Amino acid sequence: xxxxxxxxxxxxxxxxxxxxxxxxxxxxxxxxxxxxxxxxxxxxxxxxxxxxxxxxxxxxxxxxxxxxxxxxxxxxxxxxxxxxxxxxxxxxxxxxxxxxxxxxxxxxxxxxxx
Amino acid sequence: xxxxxxxxxxxxxxxxxxxxxxxxxxxxxxxxxxxxxxxxxxxxxxxxxxxxxxxxxxxxxxxxxxxxxxxxxxxxxxxxxxxxxxxxxxxxxxxxxxxxxxxxxxxxxx
Numbered sequence: 001x002x003x004x005x006x007x008x009x010x011x012x013x014x015x016x017x018x019x020x021x022x023x024x025x026x027x028x029x030x031x032x033x034x035x036x037x038x039x040x041x042x043x044x045x046x047x048x049x050x051x052x053x054x055x056x057x058x059x060x061x062x063x064x065x066x067x068x069x070x071x072x073x074x075x076x077x078x079x080x081x082x083x084x085x086x087x088x089x090x091x092x093x094x095x096x097x098x099x100x101x102x103x104x105x106x107x108x109x110x111x112x113x114x
Numbered sequence: 115x116x117x118x119x120x121x122x123x124x125x126x127x128x129x130x131x132x133x134x135x136x137x138x139x140x141x142x143x144x145x146x147x148x149x150x151x152x153x154x155x156x157x158x159x160x161x162x163x164x165x166x167x168x169x170x171x172x173x174x175x176x177x178x179x180x181x182x183x184x185x186x187x188x189x190x191x192x193x194x195x196x197x198x199x200x201x202x203x204x205x206x207x208x209x210x211x212x213x214x215x216x217x218x219x220x221x222x223x224x
Contacts (some may be wrong), residue, residue, distance in 0.1 A: 003157075032213070035212075042214060042215070042216045042217060043200065043214035043217075044214075045211050045213065047211060048211055056211045058211075082119075090158065092155065092212075095173075102148075102160050102163065103160070103212060104159075104160075105157050105158040105159065106157065107157050108157070
């Protein structure tokens with residue numbers, strides 16, 4: 001099976017702009033989670049989607065939003081970018097029905113805000 | 115508060131030496147604990163989970179509920195074990211939210 005894919009892999013934006021990142025989960029996986037990874041804060045949970053519904057949300061401002069499509073692909077959007085949004089954004093997918101919550105991670109999108 | 119603590123940022127050992135990466139957690143309930151690993155230029159991947167109680171690549175981890183710990187151990191470190199290791203927990207609810215520790219970089223010297 002193909003792994004989790006994320007596009008684009010690298011992105012440079014300017015403060016104030018907005019950005020959309022895309023994630024395609026492993027075929028058959030209906031849960032998609034997003035994480036932000038920074039040197040200072042480490043890996044932090046952003047939100048999780050399952051069957052097009054947001055099931056959980058982390059402690060991030062409303063500028064961070066996401067959605068999931070009927071084919072389980074997900075996008076996250078960051079509006080009014082700030083310098084502090086520079087990070088590696090990771091997407092992970094999970095297979096519903098497992099007894100444990102194993103997540104499969106994508107390679108990430110590295111966002112640089114200048 | 116839900117929290118995962120990895121007290122060591124860097125752990126350096128020689129090849130063949132035992133390794134113990136520490137992880138303590140705080141969670142009001144019965145979480146599921148994981149160790150994830152990230153090798154150089156590779157994506158984050160699951161190493162092991164406490165439910166399966168298995169040994170992967172010679173690594174084991176035992177959940178100690180009394181001490182709220184989930185330390186990762188290997189009796190004889192190999193150079194290919196050098197990587198970033200993250201301890202994580204997930205609450206036993208309907209969401210796949212992982213709470214990660216800050217990570218420990220393991221460096222195995224020849």
